[in-house]
Amino acid sequence: MKFYQSSLYLGFLFLLSSCGAYFNQPVAPSQSRIGETTSKTETLKNLPQPEEPVVVGVYNFKDQTGQYKSVENGSTFSTAVPQGATTMLIKALEDSKWFTPIERENLSNLLNERNIIRSTRQEYTGDNNGQPNLPPLLYAGILLEGGIISYDSNIITGGYGARYFGTGGSTQYRQDRITIYLRAVSTSNGKILKTVYVSKTILSQALDASLFKYVKFQRLLEVETGITKNEPIQLAIQNAIENAVESLIIEGIEDNLWSTKDGDETNEALVSLYNERKREEENTLLYNRKQAQSVMNHSIAISGNGPVLNADFSKKTLGGGAGIKYSYKASPKFDIGLKGDYLYFTGGESFNKSYVSSNFQIGYTILPLDNLTPYIYGGVGGIFDLDSPEEELTEDTSGLNLQYGIALKYNINPHLAFFVGAENNHTNKDTIDNVVNGVRDDFYYNFNIGLEWRFGKNIK
Structure with missing residues (x-):
């Protein structure tokens, strides 16, 4: 009996130690901080330098799912995914150093401001003679289109637990899935140069442990602890967008759309590593089922x-x-x-x-x-x-x-x-x-x- 109880207590401690967030629970308000990065952020920043950055325009990289956040009771007007995907994409393009993004999402604001500058100069000088002209706007050689095309809730749920003589614990998990498409379009002829597709799962976990035991006559000991952890949707979208930008860059190198500054040797090494990872990921089905490449x-x-x-x-x-x-x-x-x-x-x-x-x-x-x-x-x-x-x-x-x-x-x-x-x-x-x-x-x-x-x- 003592052996089983000791085993349960050890399992109880292991349950707690398996979740790092449990030991970093918030107990006071925190200050604002620089935004978190993802595993792909450093990969983008460490890519080889391009031969020449490509000027790109992003008009709207939007949520195309049309889904609202699900709740157990009632209804909500909050969307299931953040609506700032365009801003995330521009930040990823900027981090990569491979693209020069130009303002197109709020182009009307930019044009209005330039008109204000011209009218103000004319009003205070009487005419525009001798006044320097405003520099011309950059124009994009490539447009980046696409968006968040799917948000699937509860693609898999599950859990496990055990209890023995009032002592036990359990865990539950749930996975959602988000999918984005990103395509590069030539502004000179409208040709779609490259399309990439990336998906990312979003994990939610709940851990709990409890002890319910009589320690002596009319003395009952009851202990409960637990934690629920939800992966932020914003970081999941950011990770997927950064992955899509990396894929677009390397597949563009493979198709000779652009090149690294170091030339063919670096290009081939970069493409080879990417294709190896791509083959492995293409041989992994939904629910992380890895597939053999040969039988x-x-x-x-x-x-x-x-x-x-x-x-x-x-x-x-x-x-x-x-x-x-x-x-x-x-x-x-x-x-x-x-x-x-x-x-x-x-x-x-x-x-x-x-x-x-x-x-x-x-x-x-x-x-x-x-x-x-x-x-x-x-x-x-x-x-x-x-x-x-x-x-x-x-x-x-x-x-x-x-x-x-x-x-x-x-x-x-x-x-x-x-x-x-x-x-x-x-x-x-x-x-x-x-x-x-x-x-x-x-x-x-x-x-x-x-x-x-x-x-x-x-x-x-």
Whole structure:
């Protein structure tokens, strides 16, 4: 009992220590500060210098979702996302040093102010002769268009918790998702030069722990603590916009729209690193499901076995053994194979015996491109006695073997996977344990853990 209580207390402390915000709770008003940066801000600032900054205009990079903030009761007129995305985009363009953004969002204000300057000069001087002209406005060679096109709430929710004798804790989480598009348009001919698309998840978490316990007669101890943390939407949008600007710059380099100051060698290195990251991100589905880039059509698996003989003994123990399997994938999901196992059965007071089994199997991989996938299989074959000489046998202890099982595979890389599994094996003999009792044939469970090596042709 003390062991379980100690474990729960340790888990309680771990729950608290897992959230850094818990130990930085606000207890007093704070002063204004320079705005927070994101992980992409430094990346933008550290990009190589451009050969020549590009003059760009941004008229409106707006919220195109039309969504209002959801509330549990009633209605609200607050929008789901901030309406200042144009300002965030201009700041990201400025940070990158690759663009010279010009004022276009409030162009009418700029033109009115220039007219005021001209009229004031004329009014106080009588005429404009001899007065310097206002410098001409810059014009953009490229327009940046697009906006926030999607805000999806609660794309995944979940949590977990445990409680034992009044002591426990729980956590809940929720993910939202925001998506933006950014495109570059040539002002000389209206051609769309490049379009990039970026999405960003927004995480909300809640952690809580509680203790409800009688410490002595009529003395009740009750303790509760918790914290809820919501990722700011503004920082999520800022991160997505900065990522889009970085992608636009590097994809523009790849398409020879512009270049770095250092020339081709720097261009190629920058594009190569970006394409590697892009391939990895394109192979990651929603909910952060990473996808394999290849599936090989041959594999060899080796495993350690832990068989449990379920026969006529009341005492059932875990034995040992090893196995090897060759598989051929007819498709990314279906495979056929041959499997051989060495099985050392134990049970009863002193029973131990060695068998080998050989089976033809058909398997099905449920998520063949995911890093973590369930795998189900079934097969038929035989099980053969290794210990008893044939002339000493009064009953045939070898027989047919029908098996089915499930495994969980984790792909370490395209060529190597780790797996754990469990299977059920039915025989047509009641003599596997050298005892005949009742009408039910002997069967056994087999637990295994091992590695699978893949090779051959890519069939993705």
